[in-house]
Amino acid sequence: MSTTARTGRTRTRPGLRARAALAAAVVAGLGCATLSALPAAAADASVRVQYRQSSSGSDQAEPWFKVVNSGSTTLSLSEVRVRYYFKADAGASYTFACSWAVPGCANITGTFGTLAAPTADADRYLEIGFRAGAGGLAPGADTGDMQLRFHRSDWRPLNQNDDYSFGPGRTSYGDWTKVTASVGGPTVWGTAPAGNGPTDPPDPTDPPADGPALFDDFDYTSHTDPAIGAHGWSVRSNAGGPGVPGATWAPENVTFAKEGTNSIMNLETSTAGSGATTEHTEILTKDMKFKNGTYAARVHFSDAPRSGPDGDHLVQTFFTINDLKAPMADDYAEYDFEYLPNGGWGEPANILYTTSWETYRPDPWEAVNQHSEVRASYAGWHDLVLTIDDSSIVYYVDGQEFGRHDARYLPERTMSINFNQWLIDLAGQGSTTPRSYDQKVDYVLHVKDQVLTPAQAAAKVAAYRSAGVRFEDTVPATG
Incomplete structure (x- = not known):
């Protein structure tokens, strides 16, 4: 794929930087804290869910x-998850939105998952979670109104009448057991569709048996x-997309420092409002040898520049990819x-994407992804985990499932592991005042052919660090 053909083109969907970056790398011959475990539920944790x-x-x-x-005790809403079960349309993807909520829409998350045992009226679920800003809930108190919604991403009609959790006659609030609620992991309310009952998670403290792995501190x-x-590793210096036309990829802006006892990599991206002054990282x-298994990294995202005016259309990433051999x-x-x-x-504002790609065509643009x-806002440190096996692709953020994607997007070939930071365009901020943005990385982990929970990935990282291991790569070159 020609990187020059992509330079300067505007896209309206995620995942653009990776393809051009990988192609450019091939042309050039480039070949602190641990992940957080789910909190344990209080012994008397109990909730009810009211629905309309x-x-x-x-x-x-x-x-x-x-x-x-x-x-009988105050409950941290960040430990609570509510699941609404429905029957998805074939091939459809869905978008969640919060119209209004007493705890604040910014403190509510909505992600979609796939049931392990699909039924006639449920094969997917919408999981509602809460950010720390939602605060606590005293005994006997409720969250107040949470006006939530979801729709097909293409806005085609959907049929709610075959959805397990849908109550067509429920036009006022009342207890509803066709949704489930969990606190810190265990389910404490409601009944899931048949065959999808609650199961306690496995003990997350011990890492799985040794296998081929990459770890870098x-x-x-x-x-x-x-x-x-x-x-x-290769630090990119060759020209080309994605991002602002005329920008350079500056290896000197990839730096390393200590934060506490942890070594930290920093990717700096800067601009003064023109392509000639823009530097990406x-x-x-070098090798594309990674495929099924677990990928984990601890990444610090930035909402504001280190200095100068804010507003640039910045992309901060962790991804794995191979090359597009033909459209x-x-x-x-x-x-x-x-x-x-x-x-x-x-x-218009902050958004975190996880995207799984089957294929695409650069010109004219056509993409197959989910x-x-x-x-x-995701400013600050976050634990990012991706698992790929022979049936699904699952993304986790801070120990919680963020997205689960279909088997049709599973990889056929091995891939590289990448981090980059770049500007989509200069339309977000027109100033010529210099500004720079930082993306930090604490570590990266890949365990070949093993699906780890976020807590198991945390344990494996902790084991490396307690043993004083800064780097290990036992993943065979054949992938």
Whole structure:
């Protein structure tokens, strides 16, 4: 694929930077804290979920909820998850939205998952979660009104009448056991569709048996440290897309430092409002040898520049990818975490995407992918985990499932592991005042052919660090 053909083109969907970055790398011959475990539920944790439907129409579902603390101690809402079960249309993807909520829409998340045992009236679920800003819930108190909705991403009609959790006659709030609620993991309210009952998660404290793995603590002196190349990494310097036309990829802006006892890699992206003054950053593995298994990284996203005016359409990433051999080639693969702190691609503000790619054509643009997204700030450190096996692709953020994507997007070929930070365009901020943005990375982990829970990934990282291991790569070159 020609990187020059992509330069300067505007896209309206996620995942753009990776394809051009990978192609450019091929042309150039480039070949602190741990992940957080789910909190344990308090011994007397108990909630009820009250539900009403606000729309029985065909364009969107509107399940409205109140969560009631029926226990005897104050409950942290960040530990609560509510699931609404429905029957998905074949091939459809869905978009969640919050219209209004007493706890604040910014403190509510909505992600979609797939049931392990589909039934006639449920094969998917919408999981509602709460950010720390939602606060606590005293005994006997409820969250107040949460006016939520979801629709097909293409806005085609949907049928709610075959949805397990839909109550067509529920036009006022009341207890509803066809939705479930969990606190810190265990289900404490409601009944899931048959065959999908609650199960306690496995003990997360012990890492699984040893297997081929890559671990890097990014303990280097600078971008010229010979150990970077010896450990299989390349710091990008070659020109080309994605991003602002005329920008350069500046290896000197990939730096390393200590934060506490942890070594940290920093990717700096800067601009003064023109292509000539814009510098992007990227680091990637030379070899494409990674496929099924678990990928994990601890990444610090930034909402604001280190200095100068804010507002640039920035993309901060962690992803794995291979090369597109021909337009719409069916052996292409790409799996992304992409954070846009100031919007872009048609979004007006913060959004975090996870995207799984089957294939695409650069010109004219055509894409086959599936994505999940949450429109909220993700400034700060976050634990990102991706698992790929022979049946599904699952994304986790801070120990919670963020998105689950279909088997049709599974990889056919091995991939590289990449981090980059770049500007989509210069439309977000027109100032010529210099500004720079930072994306930090604490570590990266890949465990070949093993699906780890986020807590198991945390345990494996902790084991490396307690043993003083800064780097290990036992993943065979054949993938």
